Amino acid sequence: MTQVSLKAPAIRRLGGGTGPRQRVRGLSDRALAFYFVLPSLLLLLAINIFPLAWNIYLSFTNYRANMPGFPVRWVGDLNYARLLGSEDVWAAMQHTAHFVGWAMLIQVILGFGLAWLLNRKFKGAGLFITLIALPMMLSKAVVGTFWTYIFQPQSGIFNYIVNFFADVGEFTMLGNADLAPWALILVDTWMWTPFIMLIVLAGLRSVPQDLYEAAEVDGASSWRQFWTITVPMVLPFLMLAVLFRSIECFKLFDMVAELTSGGPGSATELANIFLKRQAFETWRTGYAAAFAVILFVTTFGAANIYVKFWTKVKER
Amino acid sequence: MGSAQAHSIVEPGRLSKRVAVVLVALYALFAVVPMAWIVMTSFKTTEDAIAYPPKVVFDPTLEGYVHLFTNRSRQTEEYMQDLPPAEHWWQEIVREDNMVITGPSRFADRYLNSLVIGFGATFLSVFFGALAAYAFSRFKVPLRDDLMFFILSTRMFPPVAIAIPVFLMYRELGLNDTHLGMIILYTAVNLSLSVWILKGFMDEIPREYEEAAMVDGYTRLQAFVKVVLPQAKAGIAAAAIFCLIFSWNEYNFAILLTSGNAQTAPPFIPLIIGVGGQDWPAVGAAATLFILPAVIFTVLLRKYLLAGITFGAVRR
Numbered sequence: 001m002t003q004v005s006l007k008a009p010a011i012r013r014l015g016g017g018t019g020p021r022q023r024v025r026g027l028s029d030r031a032l033a034f035y036f037v038l039p040s041l042l043l044l045l046a047i048n049i050f051p052l053a054w055n056i057y058l059s060f061t062n063y064r065a066n067m068p069g070f071p072v073r074w075v076g077d078l079n080y081a082r083l084l085g086s087e088d089v090w091a092a093m094q095h096t097a098h099f100v101g102w103a104m105l106i107q108v109i110l111g112f113g114l115a116w117l118l119n120r121k122f123k124g125a126g127l128f129i130t131l132i133a134l135p136m137m138l139s140k141a142v143v144g145t146f147w148t149y150i151f152q153p154q155s156g157i158f159n160y161i162v163n164f165f166a167d168v169g170e171f172t173m174l175g176n177a178d179l180a181p182w183a184l185i186l187v188d189t190w191m192w193t194p195f196i197m198l199i200v201l202a203g204l205r206s207v208p209q210d211l212y213e214a215a216e217v218d219g220a221s222s223w224r225q226f227w228t229i230t231v232p233m234v235l236p237f238l239m240l241a242v243l244f245r246s247i248e249c250f251k252l253f254d255m256v257a258e259l260t261s262g263g264p265g266s267a268t269e270l271a272n273i274f275l276k277r278q279a280f281e282t283w284r285t286g287y288a289a290a291f292a293v294i295l296f297v298t299t300f301g302a303a304n305i306y307v308k309f310w311t312k313v314k315e316r
Numbered sequence: 317m318g319s320a321q322a323h324s325i326v327e328p329g330r331l332s333k334r335v336a337v338v339l340v341a342l343y344a345l346f347a348v349v350p351m352a353w354i355v356m357t358s359f360k361t362t363e364d365a366i367a368y369p370p371k372v373v374f375d376p377t378l379e380g381y382v383h384l385f386t387n388r389s390r391q392t393e394e395y396m397q398d399l400p401p402a403e404h405w406w407q408e409i410v411r412e413d414n415m416v417i418t419g420p421s422r423f424a425d426r427y428l429n430s431l432v433i434g435f436g437a438t439f440l441s442v443f444f445g446a447l448a449a450y451a452f453s454r455f456k457v458p459l460r461d462d463l464m465f466f467i468l469s470t471r472m473f474p475p476v477a478i479a480i481p482v483f484l485m486y487r488e489l490g491l492n493d494t495h496l497g498m499i500i501l502y503t504a505v506n507l508s509l510s511v512w513i514l515k516g517f518m519d520e521i522p523r524e525y526e527e528a529a530m531v532d533g534y535t536r537l538q539a540f541v542k543v544v545l546p547q548a549k550a551g552i553a554a555a556a557i558f559c560l561i562f563s564w565n566e567y568n569f570a571i572l573l574t575s576g577n578a579q580t581a582p583p584f585i586p587l588i589i590g591v592g593g594q595d596w597p598a599v600g601a602a603a604t605l606f607i608l609p610a611v612i613f614t615v616l617l618r619k620y621l622l623a624g625i626t627f628g629a630v631r632r
Contacts, residue, residue, distance in 0.1 A: 032536055033455035036447035040467070040507050043444065047504035048470040051481035058480065065484060114343055117336035120328040124337070130618045131344045134351065136625075137614040138607050139565035141582040145589070146354045146603050149596050155366040157353055190350065193343075198622050202630045240629060251474050254567035258586050275476045280572060285480060292477030299472050 052296075059290035066283040079290035089291065091266060092274040098181060099270060100249045103188045104242060110189065111196025112238065116230075118197070119204040129201075133194040140191070144258030147187045148174060151259075177267035180260050184268055187255060192248075196241045203237030204230070236314040243306055250299055271295055351607070358600030365596040380597025382406045384423050384588065384605075388415040423602060426584040430606075432495055433580055434563040437502035442556045444503070445510025446548070450540055452511070453518040454526075464515070467508045468627065475568040483573060495578045501569055506559040509627055513558070516628030517551025518544065551628075554620035557613050564610060581606050 027035070059080070062073050083089050114132065118125050135143070150158045153172040162168060173183040207229065215225045253272040256262065262269035262277070269277075275295065279288035328336075357365050359376040388410050399416070402408045410417055451457055452464060482501065483492065491497030525547065526539040534542065545552070571583040585602045588595060614621070622630050 027535070027537060029455055029536060033451040033457050036451035037457060037463070039444045040448040040511060041463070043500075043504045044467065044470055044507060047482065047501060048473060048478065051478045051485065052473060054481035054484070055477050065480070110343070114340060117340050120333050120336045122333045122337050125340075126618070128340050128344050130615060132340075132347045133618070133621055134611060134614055135347055137561055137565075137610045138351075139567065139582050139610070141565075141567035141571075142585055142603050142606055145586045145599060147350065148589075149357065149599065150350055150353065152366070155368045155370065157370045160368070160370050190347065194347070195625055199626060199630060202622055237630065240626065244626070247472055253475065254571075254582075257567075257571075272474060272476055275474070276572075279476055279480050288476070289480055292474055292480065295474045296472070296477055299474070300469065303472060 055289045055292055058286050059293050061286045063286045064283050065285040075286065079287045082287065083290055083294065088266070088274065092269050092271050095181065095269055096250060096271045099184055100246055103185050103249055104246055106185065106189050107193045107196050107245065108238065108242065110193045112200050114193070114197045115200035115204055118201055133198065135191045136194050140255040141258050143187065143191060144255040148259055151183060174260050175264055177264050180264060180268045184256060184259060187259065188249065192245060195245060199237050199241035200234055203234035207233045236310065239310045239313060243303065243310065247299060247303060354600050355604050357596055358604045360597050362595060362597055366594070377409070379409050380601040382409050383595055383598040384601040385421055386410070386417045387419050387421050389418050390415050423584065426579055426581045427605070429495065429578055430564055430580040433498045433502060433578070434560050436499040437506060437563045438556050438559040440499065440503040441506035441510045441559050442552060445507055445555060446514050446545065446552065448511045449514035449518055450544060453515050454523070467511050471508045479569055479572045486573060493574045493577050498574060498578050502563040502566060506562055509562065510555040510559055512627035513555040513623055514548065514551050516623065517548050521547045550620065554617065554623050557617045558624040561610055561613060
């Protein structure tokens, strides 16, 4: 660091000295670039990289954050070995996969469908877009809280509406181990379908209209146009939306914490809920840190592979 | 291009537009009803809020809001009869349930904390973000693409993985449960968003503008402040509003790192359910007051929603 920061004024002096009449006024571009980027990088180093490195170190220890005096011992890969052998961890990963998979599938179908309909440019489309987009701007924790009210077994409006259409009697969405995962998927879909919709809509609007006109002249059916023009052109947008969304889904914590806090039993214990329990309830800090590393590596690795794939699709 | 009534994707037919309006309106209903329901609940009495079938028509009351902002204690009938007449309408409301107000609740403080932390973090992340974005947009920063990707990748870190070491670090520095600590943390988290959005917008401003200003005697820094920043107004507004909404809604770090002094509203709102049984109107009131700013900003921001949610990757 010091080495670089010494350089900046030196460059400035150089810049001032070289041009005979053309003295560089103020800071040179390189110095400016340096000073402009520095604060952001320092902040990210302090609040992201340093904690991440510390987290990796903790993952090899038996550290417990609630016992500051407790002797910290290096335990090697013990935490990792325990994690990979733990049934709870695999269950949490399974719940996460179930949640991410279904939420993505439903949101892609609904989001694409809505975008496709909205692309018909009818009057009032703008108003509908804003209304549909509202849920995704709300706080997930608050959304979780008020959906618990909507899902109330005795008085909730959700149960009322379901019973209005199908007479199933009293039931509990959040208290039933089979239904609770679907309650999460429903609320996430309510909140985030507009995300996919907005991005796909941008994709649909980017398709040059003359492609369709040319296809029309060639006598291609709408069905064929859809699969040979619309889908390939929109795919990069859709994939970008799915990337952002699945990372978010994988990280999901707040909404679940308020809706079910992982229950009933551990039916909705997603990876991050499990992680939080280990870190801040049972205070197995080292163990939790190891799980956090595994989650991060999984997300980061999957995202990297996906981005490579995405770049290929985009360039096709 | 075919006869007037020919069905073509280029100009959708009347029927297909009508079907689209109906389907989109149905989905918009699904998006809006839960929010409308929670706002309605905030104006119900506790009894009306748990009535079955759910009440759509009811006598509106401010009971929920009074409950939200006050602490109350239940008293005997005799005690209530001996009280002097109520001085304010809110005392009247709680007296109907044999309760007296014992003082203000902590909600107002939590709301204020959300405002202070939200605006503080937004200002800093947009300020540093704009500097970094300009440098990345205009100068040959070494490893630029890697740095940009690194900045984006900080978003992929699972929040709990950062939260464990940040919790320990903040404990050492005395930053746990302080406004400053939360502002620094949210600034760091928001930087990725603000750098990416602003770089996108700045890339679109022609370099010639600054170059002309510099020929006129501006330094690079002056050109940045007086020419580029005003041109990037829209991007700054979009970045600021998205940072604000993020900090406003954030829950994961808030629940782990704050408990009293600097606690924001999202971890507090779910606690209202616990106070005095299931006080849904008070929860509704809190949710209503809390989502109101997000709704207003979404409506103001609707043109830039896309840029915001894709980190500037898709701008229109």
